[in-house]
Amino acid sequence: MAQIQTKMYLRRVGDGMSELGSEFCLVCGSPPPLFGDRMCESCLRKRIKLAEVPENVPWVRCARCGIVEIQGKWVNISEDEVWDELIQRNLKFHIDAEDIAIGVETRTVSDRHTLIYLQLEGVIESLLFQEEHTMRARMANGVCLTCTRRAGNYYEATVQLRSTGRKLSEEEFQNLRATLDTVKESLSDDPMFFITNEGPVTGGYDVVMGSKGLARAWGRHLTKEYGGQVVETNSTVGRKDGIDVTRLTLLYRKPGYELGDVVRWRDNHWRPASWTKDGAILERVDRQERTGASWRDLETSQVKSRMSEHIVVDLINQDSSVGEFLDPTTWAMASVRLPWDHNGRTSIRIARIDGEWIALHSMAIDENSSIE
Secondary structure, eight states: OHHHHHHHHHHHHHHHHHHHTSOOOTTTOOOSOOBTTTBOHHHHHHHOOSEEOOSEEEEEEETTTOOEEETTEEEOOOHHHHHHHHHHHHOEEOTTOEEEEEEEEEEEOSSSEEEEEEEEEEEETTEEEEEEEEEEEEEEEEOOHHHHHHHTTOOSEEEEEEESSSOOOHHHHHHHHHHHHHHHHHSOOOTTOOEEEEEEETTEEEEEESOHHHHHHHHHHHHHHHOOEEEEEEEEEEEETTEEEEEEEEEEEEOSSOTTOEEEETTEEEEEEEEOSSEEEEEESSSSOEEEEETTGGGGOEEEEOGGGOEEEEOSEEOSSEEEEEOTTTOSEEEEEOOTTOOSOSEEEEEEETTEEEEEOOOTTSOGGGOO
16 A cells, blocks of 8 residues: 555656646746746736836926027927927836837926826837826926026127218118128027127127127128128137137128219229129229229229119100200200110110219119110
8 A cells, every 4th residue: 555655656746847847937837928038928017117207307498588408408499399308318118118109198287397198009028018107297497508698798799880981871770780680590590699789889880799600691691792891800808618718899891882883983983783702893884894893992982973863864865875855953955975885775874973964874783674
């Protein structure tokens, strides 16, 4: 009887040894399928998460201008972009997660608090994980570098608007100043593109601004649009991190004449036709001649008639060289030598110079619609 019991015991031990050789969950002993580090699906889901999501996340907005601080930089973005940035920065997905999808819904609780509801989906070890989380975005007020500098009257450049040989009119100052807004719109957004101070000064108009780059861009635009010269001067105002801190003074001198005016230069009458980097292209009034002149050469020129003062008159009679018209100042018959490019048209442009009428040749800048 004792021998029989011993055999049955050994048989049971042998059967047990056979079961220990197969795979099973290291946590609960469940049979396959197993995942990851030999765990069943239930144990795996209990021990890992698709994502770690903090309950509260801070962010900073400038209380003065409304731009947002993102990783140490101030940027102008929308609230939706802020939420996207907070999600990307604070969500920590499992290292083995694949095919990740994120659903987002927000609810404003107060001026400073916004709840961000997250629906997350991803695959880990061929298993689909779905989780829901709530993250509270807490807004704090700050002051960006630009507003701090504005409040402290910070500036990097001063643009001085001046003219050569005459005083600019109020309208001219307004036209020149308006081009600054055009230049700012054409450039990429920069928080340093602000105006610290501006206004008329003795002999011109000064604009103090926060960016040297903006000052230089404006100077290039002015010379291209109105001609003239730009002179830059840099002054050292201190040192930071071993580097000199400088301020820029950009002097823009507008020519004393406009395109299309009549100027006296080298004993003849000329009309500026276009600007160049170093001066202007001139067209002679009494004959077909075109030449370039530097700003230095043109310093001795005198404006004899502005384009705004020119008049278009109808010819009553004309021959090959002379035309007759009614003098608009006296309504008496007057005659004038026809311009060198006259082609028989019935109207001409005239200018009053030194008490006499002078006919002007046609230029691209002229209002051709006024001439038949």
